[in-house]
Amino acid sequence: MCSFNTCNSHRVRNYPEICCEDSDEDEDCIDACRKAPPYCVSRRGCFSTFGGVEFIFIVILAAVAFLGAAALIGYYLNTYGVGFRWRKLSTPESETNEASMNMHSFLETLGFITLTGIAITLFRISNCCDRAGMRVIHLVVIIGAGVLIGLATYLAYEIKEHEKKKHFFSAHSWMGLLAIALFLAEVVFGILKFIVLLACGPISCCLRASCRPIHAAFGIGAFWVAVATAVSEK
Numbered sequence: 001m002c003s004f005n006t007c008n009s010h011r012v013r014n015y016p017e018i019c020c021e022d023s024d025e026d027e028d029c030i031d032a033c034r035k036a037p038p039y040c041v042s043r044r045g046c047f048s049t050f051g052g053v054e055f056i057f058i059v060i061l062a063a064v065a066f067l068g069a070a071a072l073i074g075y076y077l078n079t080y081g082v083g084f085r086w087r088k089l090s091t092p093e094s095e096t097n098e099a100s101m102n103m104h105s106f107l108e109t110l111g112f113i114t115l116t117g118i119a120i121t122l123f124r125i126s127n128c129c130d131r132a133g134m135r136v137i138h139l140v141v142i143i144g145a146g147v148l149i150g151l152a153t154y155l156a157y158e159i160k161e162h163e164k165k166k167h168f169f170s171a172h173s174w175m176g177l178l179a180i181a182l183f184l185a186e187v188v189f190g191i192l193k194f195i196v197l198l199a200c201g202p203i204s205c206c207l208r209a210s211c212r213p214i215h216a217a218f219g220i221g222a223f224w225v226a227v228a229t230a231v232s233e234k
Contacts, residue, residue: 059121066117070110077102086155097159104156105233111148112179112226115141120219135194142187149180175229182222189215 078084084106085099119141122134153176160167168174193211 059125062121063118066114066121069117070106070114073109074106077106097163100155100159104152104159105230107148107152107155108176108226109230111145111152112183112223113230115145115148116183116219116223116226119145120223123216123219139190139194142190146183146187149183153180172229172232175225175232179222179225179229182218182225186215186218186222189218 074084081102082099084103086103119138122138122141125134156173157167168177189211193208193215
């Protein structure tokens, strides 16, 4: 069922195609919206029904799981391993390198699993909460994840370089590269949708809406490849 609300905004009356922007309505609803400029598509509230309670529970459960993953990895590596350390070139001892690899594992988990998972959850919440605010928070979380992923990748590369071992010689490293490639593609589509196309005004709303599933697919793909990469590590 289409959820139209009266919309008297000058912008919508003159640009009926704005109705399709990031809409989750089906094609019939979007077509009806375009043919009726005085109306626009409104997002359904996620918290107005009993199903909304279940939605809130799932969101909280997801946040606990993402944060718990990083906490458990950190606890395990610190308690049963040699702890964490940012490796220095002047300390080539194997124990130091192991502690540095622990740091690599923890940062990758925090960036790829925890922060990316939270960003995916925020992307879903944006369908029913204030979209502009959720977009900003989503972007900040993704930037934070990218910084941690970059630091962790650099650390692993530096350790291999110092130990004079071959780079990208294992399945784990290639899966990690694939996860990074998908993450970068997701960031590119996000920039394309939210910054470049947004500058084109309402005439680009349908193109922005069509980019949404691609952006989501790359984000989810990067997340699950990262999970598989983490599992493949010894």
